[in-house]
Amino acid sequence: MIPLLASLAWAQPVDAGLPAAPWPELRMVHHSELHVKKRVAAALPAGIEPQRCKVWVLVSKSGKPAAVQIEGCDPQVHAAVEAAAMRWRWKPMRVHGAKADVRTVLAMKVEG
Numbered sequence: 001m002i003p004l005l006a007s008l009a010w011a012q013p014v015d016a017g018l019p020a021a022p023w024p025e026l027r028m029v030h031h032s033e034l035h036v037k038k039r040v041a042a043a044l045p046a047g048i049e050p051q052r053c054k055v056w057v058l059v060s061k062s063g064k065p066a067a068v069q070i071e072g073c074d075p076q077v078h079a080a081v082e083a084a085a086m087r088w089r090w091k092p093m094r095v096h097g098a099k100a101d102v103r104t105v106l107a108m109k110v111e112g
Contacts (some may be wrong), residue, residue, distance in 0.1 A: 043084075
């Protein structure tokens with residue numbers, strides 16, 4: 001009984017101080033579930049080391065990004081990453097046969 005209680009206590013969600021994912025009201029899909037029609041690479045500003053950014057994307061019913069949120073990289077690259085992410089295109093996601101707005105997260109590599 002004690003090992004069971006210990007494992008249940010361990011499995012409880014913990015607020016680790018991490019930011020909440022944006023747009024929680026929308027269905028979250030893994031990036032591999034979306035069919036990419038167009039990818040655009042972010043250009044690295046001069047004097048900045050190559051890095052990866054976590055890019056949350058709200059993909060509209062039309063397959064175009066409606067909003068972008070960037071985390072985990074130098075703020076100096078945020079504008080370039082946002083500009084690139086807003087130019088991506090996907091086939092519209094269908095949920096129960098109807099086109100739907102969804103959210104996904106990408107790991108975007110920014111290099112020169």
